[in-house]
Amino acid sequence: MIFPGATLGMLGGGQLGRMFTMAAQTMGYHVIVLDPDQDSPAGIIANSHICAAYDDESALSDLASQCDAISTEFENIPATTLAFLEQRTVVHPASQALAKTQNRNTEKNFIRSQNIATVPFVSIYQKSDLEKASEHIQFPAILKVATFGYDGKGQIVCSDLPAAYEAFEQLGQKECVLEQRIDLACEISVVLARSDVGTITPFPVAENVHVNGILHSTMVPSHAPDALQQSAIEKASQIAEGLGYVGTLAVEFFISQQGDVIANEIAPRPHNSGHYTLDACPTSQFEQQVRMLCGLPAGDVSLQSPVVMINLLGDVWGDSQPHWSAVLEQPNSKLHLYGKKAARPGRKMGHFTVLANDTDTAMQQAETVFSALQAD
Incomplete structure (x- = not known):
């Protein structure tokens, strides 16, 4: 086990790296972020920021020499980079696991090799x-x-x-x-953690709505039948096992009108649809990522409250700031902004969650807040 006081590395300085950094620092770890953007959201709050390209071997050697373990925030870090680092320190996820998720054709063929349906x-x-x-x-x-x-x-x-x-x-x-294209009943995702000894801990299944290909809302618990949710958890666990994966991982699924559970995509990292865990679970997906990286037992992932998460894209800003009072005046709403300087259409700038007694109430309140937030 790697205990607080140790130094962890994060490849990638976006919002996922930022939330990993915050979780790790809260637990008492030091974090070094490697990212080529000097203003990256994770880099500006890390204990140290190595501003370099992901294939800069000198910078990677520097990172490895300082870190007890290293993880990634997104799947497009070159697998060769992880292979380089694996020769020098602990790295999760492994380069071979990441390589299977970086190409849609490779990924879909891998999923099928696990006897799991794809479109x-x-x-x-x-x-x-x-x-x-x-x-x-x-x-x-x-x-x-x-x-x-x-x-x-x-x-x-x-x-x-x-x-x-x-x-x-x-x-x-x-x-x-x-x-x-298939006739969908809904889209769901499973975020889980898998330890270095193979123990799998799934978070509650999330139900998602996408707009223009970008996640708009996540609702937990899902309205999908329990049997289909359990099937998705089993398939996601099988995928994690097949990859030999260590860390936090998400699998997106389509539920067809005929009730088929179809794997769509693997995300070898924390996932946008898992952000609800920051407010609705005792352990967030980012703390879980820290725990898996450090060989610690998984934390409690039980759902403490029905919850809806809404993504905030740069479109919400317009030419000014959103009307923050719309969310901050609601005692059951939580705002998370990612520290990005420039708001652009389609860019993920933050999210908010609404906690309520049931998901229908949470969704109604969330959509009301979202409409009121948008700048004129």
């Missing part, structure tokens, strides 16, 4: 693959870049084959995946 898909490497894919995928379909796509970026809905050709051109003719 029908075909890997696209060149334009001619689209015509062959149309023999297996019904339109409308979604064309997504295989790497570096997130929050709705790098994906285009295609109504027919000509539209898919055009989308492939728009995406730079990069490796893609063409996915079948």
Whole structure:
């Protein structure tokens, strides 16, 4: 076990790295963040910030020499970077686990290898693959870049084959995946922690709503039937086991109208839909990340209150500041801002949660607050 007073490293200085840093410092650890942005949200509050690229071996050696263990905040840290660090200190998640989640085609094939359903898909490497894919995928379909796509970026809905050709051109003719669109009942996610001895501790299942490909709201407990929620937990646990994963991990699932539980995406890190744990659980997903990194037992993850989380994107700012009184005057609402200097449309600037006796009440209050928050 690695105890308070030790130094932990965080690759990535965004909001997830920031909340990890806050959790670790609260527990008595020192944190060094490595991120190329000198104004990164995590870097500005860390005990030390190494401002360098993720493949800078000199900077990585410096980080490893100072840290008892290192983790990551997002999946696009090069797996080679983790492999380099693994030769020098404790690193979770491992490079091999991360590598399986960095490419949509690799990820979906891994999920299928675990005998877990995905949406029908075909890997696209060149334009001619689209015509062959149309023999297996019904339109409308979604064309997504295989790497570096997130929050709705790098994906285009295609109504027919000509539209898919055009989308492939728009995406730079990069490796893609063409996915079948399905009739959804809802979307859910499972955030869990897996220890270095294989113990898995899942948080309560979250039900999510996306707008323009970006998470808008998370509701816990989910309205999905208990049996489907349990199935999702079992599948997410199987994925974590298959990866040999250590740390906090999330798996997003589609629930079809027919009641099928379909794995959509793996996030090898804390997840936007797990932010509710900061206010509604005794242990947050970020404290859990610290615990798993340090070889400590998992904390209590029981739900203390029904909760709704609403994402705050830069769109809410307009040309001024949101009307913060709308959330701060509510005694059952909690505001979390990420310390980002510039608000831009689509950029995650913060979130707030509403705690209530039931999720319907929490959702109604949350949407009322959200409408009142938005700048004129």
